[in-house]
Amino acid sequence: MKGMASADRHRQITDAVRQTGQLSVSELAELTGSSEMTIRRDLEILAEQGLLERYRGGARSLLLRGEEPPFALREHDELEIKRRIAAATADLIADGEAVVVDSGTTCLEVARALSHRRLTVMPLSLHAANALVGAPQLKLLLPGGEPRPGELALTGPLTEASLAALRFDTAIIGCCGLNAADGLTAYDLADAAIKRAAMASARRVIAVTDAAKFSRTALAFVAPASALHSVVTGSDAPDDQTEALSAAGVVVRRV
Amino acid sequence: MKGMASADRHRQITDAVRQTGQLSVSELAELTGSSEMTIRRDLEILAEQGLLERYRGGARSLLLRGEEPPFALREHDELEIKRRIAAATADLIADGEAVVVDSGTTCLEVARALSHRRLTVMPLSLHAANALVGAPQLKLLLPGGEPRPGELALTGPLTEASLAALRFDTAIIGCCGLNAADGLTAYDLADAAIKRAAMASARRVIAVTDAAKFSRTALAFVAPASALHSVVTGSDAPDDQTEALSAAGVVVRRV
DNA sequence: CATATCAAACAGATTTCGTGTTCGATAACT
DNA sequence: AGTTATCGAACACGAAATCTGTTTGATATG
Incomplete structure (x- = not known):
């Protein structure tokens, strides 16, 4: 600091x-x-x-209008809420599971929350990978791909191939927009493809998101809300949105 | 510092x-x-x-006897020689090439020497990957795999699969031992497999090594000396060894 | 139970880092 | 081309962080 x-x-x-x-x-x-x-x-x-x-x-x-703010800016934003969401998400993971963790600042906190656990973890960004190296009990698995500048999210055919070769117990997915009507959306098309691949290779999908994402819809459609098993979000999430998600069969956890 | x-x-x-x-x-x-x-x-x-x-x-x-010293120790060892070797190696690479760069401390310096070039680079360790993120003109490509603690060398089936999917112009390979009789050898078996895969996916193979490696032979055999196109080493490399390599058809460059 | 080792807390010393000023170099504008 | 504003490097001062040693209570070893 x-x-x-x-x-x-x-x-x-x-x-x-x-x-x-x-x-x-x-x-x-x-x-x-x-x-x-x-x-x-x-x-x-x-x-x-x-x-x-x-x-x-x-x-x-x-x-530009509708563009995502850079990683370095979001990283310190709403950190306490992200940490709470991350801790609650970590509680949903059982020891020994194989978990794929998406890119983004919230998922980076999830990775940190998982670093002392006995798990197999594949992070989808270099930020998270660096946060996890050296964790003694953790089996770290890296996908291939091209790290996008700043975000360091791994994308491209190599990433998709890595995901296609594996089957995870749980996928933890971040997003840029999420609501019952438009589903889960992302700003970056390449990212969206990776999120889809990660979801496809996991039995269970948990989305993590702060309350602000509910009122946003980004360019790239990833999946309908019904594809999610759980959503972990902040206590300030709007009731109508969480109820709509519950109606779609999603378990919503507010922290 | x-x-x-x-x-x-x-x-x-x-x-x-x-x-x-x-x-x-x-x-x-x-x-x-x-x-x-x-x-x-x-x-x-x-x-x-x-x-x-x-x-x-x-x-x-x-x-233990015959074991490799840890990365953190080798990193600052003979740094000037490594830098010279790295610079000379970078001179052998033409703009626009696709290059795969092995793990290890010498190859880390090579990666640094390449960071301002217009190239496509796939590093085989997270250390090198972190040194290359943010390089503006460089297209960075990461293989999948499991980072070995300390060394952060990527190994395993995912790494092999990533390499098998690609064809590089040049592979830059480090080693733990190199001489005409025993060929190129490594301490770690998983590493050796990756080095072999990297060499197989490149048209041209350049080995980088300080003089000390010529008098050493490690456990895992990677390839015979004749599989190398060039070797870049320090000026203090023993004459008999470099001559034996030359006789095997390897271009030896001393710096 | 006795003894040595350890870790946390505190205080002083040292160093690093951030900031402001000055000055020569460089770029933009007329 | 000349003029003006902006920039970057170098230096110096002050603040903050780091490193180190001491003390003290806790913990492990024999």
Whole structure:
């Protein structure tokens, strides 16, 4: 963990750039009360993380409408809720199971929650893989594939082939949108194909999602809600949505 | 990079434990001129890296005869030579090639040397994969498999399947032993199988190795020297060995 | 039960890291 | 081409984190 002050400033910068669309270095310096040099150094870091785009004199948001915010941003968002969801999800897994864990920030927390268990785990992102290496009791299995920049989600034919060769007890799937009408949806088409493959190779499918996903529908359709066995979500999930899911035969767990 | 003093002390401890076989905390404290508490904290760290085994009152070496030293130890060993070998190897690769890069510390440096090139690269260890993520021009391809603890070399049927599905221009292979008589050998049997698979899926095979490997022969036979197209090694490689390789039709490059 | 070893907690010292300033270099604009 | 603003590197100061040693109570060993 680095200095708090700089982390705050980074968030301030990304938020401001997001809202305004673009801001000059001097404006950001005034806004944060720090020097322009510090802003430049910050922008360099943030641009490297894919959070914004740098240009001479300032920075602009590279967030288009309907696009997914970058991984580095979502990672620290709603962390407590994600941790609670992850812990509750881990409770649904029995020792000795073989589990495939999807990409995304919520699933990364699930992977962390599983790291001390006696399990066979195949993570679908390099972030989760790195979080699991060195776990003593855990048998780690990596799929092949192409890691997408930032997200480090593994996709492509190699990933699909790896999944097709295996049968898991449980698949833990993240999503970008989930509701009874549109089903489970994802922003990235390649990701969607992998999610489908993971679900197909598991006996039981658990979706993990924070409440915000219920009011969203992303581009790529993955599966209808009825394909899920359980959904683990936050306590602030809207009642009508969870009831609609229950009606579709899904076990909903709120934490 | 952390404080120099502690790094020196860590090396001092591992070396002493290696030589003596086992040493008490008090002996190590006297040897290094630091307090016992510091030694205990060091031993905890070193044991976590797999460099030695902890027991009440001291620590012992877990290095058996003929076994490979742990990754964390080899990583900083002869780094300059490895970098030179890696740079020379990178010079043999043309832009646009598809390259598979083996596991091991020397190949990790090769991966780093390739990270700014316009290439398709499949690393066979998670260490190299992590070194390559985020490289802008590089197309990164990951094989599936089980990462071996410490080494993080990917092995097993998934890795073999990933390799079997692809055809590379060049395979860059590390080794534990290499000479004209015994061919290319490895300590780990699973690794050996992967090296063979990587070689089989590439048109051209380049072996990278420091001079010490020429006088060693490891347990698992991978391939005869004649299966290699080139060998890149240090300038201190023994003449008789390099001549024998040349006689077998291998292009030897000393740097 | 006695003794040695250990781990946690605290405090001081050391180092690293973040920040601001200055200055020469570089890029954009007229 | 000239002018102006922006940038990046270098240096210095201050703050924060890290490392180390001591103490003390807990734990394991014989």
